[in-house]
Amino acid sequence: MEKFGKSQPVKRFEDPRLVSGLGGYIDDVAPAGALHAVVVRSPVAHGTITSVDLSAARAAEGVHLAITSEDLHKGGVTGHLSATRMKNRDGSEAAGPEHPILAEGRVRYVGEPIALIVAETLSAAKDAAELVEIEIDELPAQMTMTRGDTDLHEGVPGNLGVDWSEGDGDKVAEALKGAAHVMRATVIDSRCMVVAMEPRGCVAEWDGTRMHLSFGGQGVWGPKKEVATLFGLEPDNVRVTHPDVGGGFGMKAKIYPEYIACCFAAKELGRPVRWIADRTESMLSDNGARDLEHEVEMGFDADNRLVAYHVKTRYNLGAYNSNFGQAIQTFLFARVCTGVYDIQDVFLEAEGYYTNTAQTDAYRGAGRPEAIFLLERSMDLAARDLGVDPWELRRRNFIGRDKFPYKSFSGENYDVGDFNRVLDTAVEKSGLKGFAERRAKSEAAGKLRGLGLCYYIESILGDPNEAAQVEFTEEGTVNIYVGTQSNGQGHETVHAQFLSDQTGIPAELIRVVQGDSDRIETGGGTGGSRSVTTQSNATLATVSTMIEAFTGFLAEVMEVDPDKISFDDESFRIEGSNAAPSMLDVADWAREKGRSDLLRHRATAKLPGRSYPNGAHVAEVEIDPETGKTDLVRYTVVDDFGNLINPMLAEGQVHGGVIQGAGQVLMEKVAFDEDGQLLTATFMDYAMPRAQDVPFISFTSEPVPSTANPMGMKGCGEAGTVGSMAAVTNAVADALACRGVTQADMPFTPDRVWTMLNHAEAAE
Secondary structure, eight states: OOTTOOOOOOOOTTHHHHHTTOOOOTTTOOOTTOEEEEEEEOSSSSEEEEEEEOHHHHHSTTEEEEEOHHHHHHTTOOOOOOOOOOBOTTSOBOOOOOOOSSOOSEEOSTTOEEEEEEESSHHHHHHHHTTOEEEEEEOOOOOSSSOOSSOSSTTOGGGEEEEEEEEOHHHHHHHHHTOSEEEEEEEEEOOBOOOOSSOOEEEEEEOSSOEEEEESOSOSHHHHHHHHHHHTOOGGGEEEEOOOOSOOTTTTSSOOHHHHHHHHHHHHHTSOEEEEOOHHHHHHHSOBBOOEEEEEEEEEOTTSOEEEEEEEEEEEEESSOOSSHHHIIIIIHHHTTTTTBOOOOEEEEEEEEEOSSOOBOOOSSTTHHHHHHHHHHHHHHHHHHHTSOHHHHHHHHBOOGGGOSEEOTTOOEEOOOOHHHHHHHHHHHHTGGGHHHHHHHHHHTTOEEEEEEEEEEOOOOSOSEEEEEEEEOTTSOEEEEESSOOSSSOHHHHHHHHHHHHHOOOGGGEEEEOSBTTTOSOOOOSOTTOHHHHHHHHHHHHHHHHHHHHHHHHHHHHTOOGGGEEEOSSOEEETTOOOOOOHHHHHHHHHHTTOGGGSEEEEEEEOSSOOOOEEEEEEEEEEOTTTOOEEEEEEEEEEEOBSOSOHHHHHHHHHHHHHHHHHHHHTOOOOBOTTOOBSOOSTTTSOOOOGGGOOOEEEEEOOOOOSSSTTOBOOOTTHHHHHHHHHHHHHHHHHHHTTTOOOOOSOOOHHHHHHHHHHHHHHO
16 A cells, blocks of 8 residues: 555645635636626527517627627537437437527527627626517427427437437346346436536637637536637637636536637637626526436346346436437446346336436436436335345345456446445444334334435546646746646645655645646546546656656766666665655756756556446435425445545545435425426525535445556545435435335425325325
């Protein structure tokens, strides 16, 4: 462990700057004199635009520009936003309707951008936006994931955008037919909002030749390519930067229409243009998440071992394809659909539908929370059907230690795992043996208490390639240029800490440089829990390059054979000498001798394989049957993240992820009316977890180091959400089962829980 990080709980270096108000978020970085943009949005979910009159807005005081899609086209921006597309089950490409920057002839969700107003001040832009006159002939809104009568896009009959499958359906049907027991159920994974602390925003600048777009995002190179394509610019004439980012979670990974419209405005006016969403705008127009309906069949033999698994899913794409919208419930769901269980006969089917709602895309997990939620919910339902203990049913079906490396149904190569050991620790840490007593006390107080387990695994996604560059400055400090992007996870700490561990350079002298396509040549950005494993792997490669170059230099200076020089993670050792120069010492000597080539080192590296963090989440809830209010009263996590650089940061990531998953399950309800109007467009209507809603979250590391990277690490950024959704749902379902509730689907808001209980009582 010494070689690959000292695993110390170092406090975050960036926190003093951020908590004292010195952070530079997107609303802080606009240059002096930047104009303000306001977006005019569709007030209806579906309709044909018959006219947009901007004349009054253009004449308003302080207004510099007012544009629609027609103005974009006249200015040469005729393209549309890009998105990943899947293959249908018949091999054809899934639907690819055009996603306009500003609405073109038709609107397809409430909040879709129609026009952009740019003015000297924000108040002037808002006032002018009120003067825009829009006429729309409304069309029926398609709000269900079914083959509707009103097509949203030409060439997409019935609004079925994706019809996908993976696995052998006939083989799985035969296995289910021969199973001793088959559990069948319908499971809902409800729609939620991402609601990052910092709303989306951007600043666009044009200097006559180059476009500079700054926005709160998760990686600069994909957006750089898209901006260049849409504006017909050479890539070298586009710069994309990210300032401090107040939460991303997948929602901020892509280019949104407002960013391109602001770039166009900046180019037209020759002045910087800034835009920042208010909270209701964000709720209307940010990518949503989840929104799935599953039909599941799970077959077991006479010994309660899994023999077949069949999933048929309907999922909501929203009005258009988003960045990874088509992939979430197909390719990405499949990666870990069988979890930690030894099952190969699997058939997955998924139908993705367009509806008159904002797009859906990645949200802290991108397919893995969806897959694990369904699997672990199904295991609990099966255990209840079989009349067996849900913990023991899981143990019976775990992939055994002797089966690693293990190739899963979807082709994932699980390198290591010791699931029974992790679960044993969860039994101890969660106080499982005392649950019956705690339940009895709750019952005596008139409350219902339930316990839920989720054993999750996730596949670390994203580009396995990454680069790192280390620069020694004249001031005696060191810059490390990274291709990942912090959204609040603590990257400035962990990347500096890891470089310090490998080189002996004091961490306080290391500055992490990120999020600038001019200063960093390439990078994979942040997503899929990839950042620490890929970036640390690249840092190791760069350190090796540094050691080799410095060794050759020292050999020349000290007139010794290079083989006589070694490096011990803190200083160089020269055989036969008491000299022990540090990296900083050697860099200073190189500068003195004019060897500027030794002051900057860069290397790229590719992870040999993916890592598979896994662990057990145990939730306990208490329900007041008189009101339906559900309290999360106890929460335990035991995670196998492999080797940790900074356990405190890992624990913080888990805490945040757990709360996001629990929030979706217990209180976050997105509601639309039949006409597509969003009824939960403020925090008055959309509940978010607060400190009082969350108990102490116990976190224990039970590492089984990965063999798929030299650090033995496993990503941890999304694991909390992957595990918490099923754990909390299973706990609520366990509590409700005491009163005869058999169908329990999120979100478990008080009114829904009260209704479930009363319906069950009436049915008795």
